[in-house]
Amino acid sequence: MVSKIQRLGDKWVVSLPPELLAELGWDAGDELTFEIADGVIKLTRANSKHNKALQIARKGMQKYRTAFQALAKS
Secondary structure, three states, X not given: OOOOEEEEOOEEEEOOOHHHHHHXXXXXXXXXXXXXXXOEEEEEEOOOHHXXXXXXXXXXXHHOHHHHHHHHHO
């Protein structure tokens, strides 16, 4: 799937194909968050309970990284 960046007034937009939205379960009006790492953009639906749980888990994994590494070695 390919999309182009287009200008719409004073904003830049990227349209997403309907097949992609259907596969992700996203719809018009959904709020998205994004992360940028190594030139890659990761879009996530912001209003998802699952995503909130993942954010909490990631914070915990970062905070207790040393402990998790020690557990992995044992």
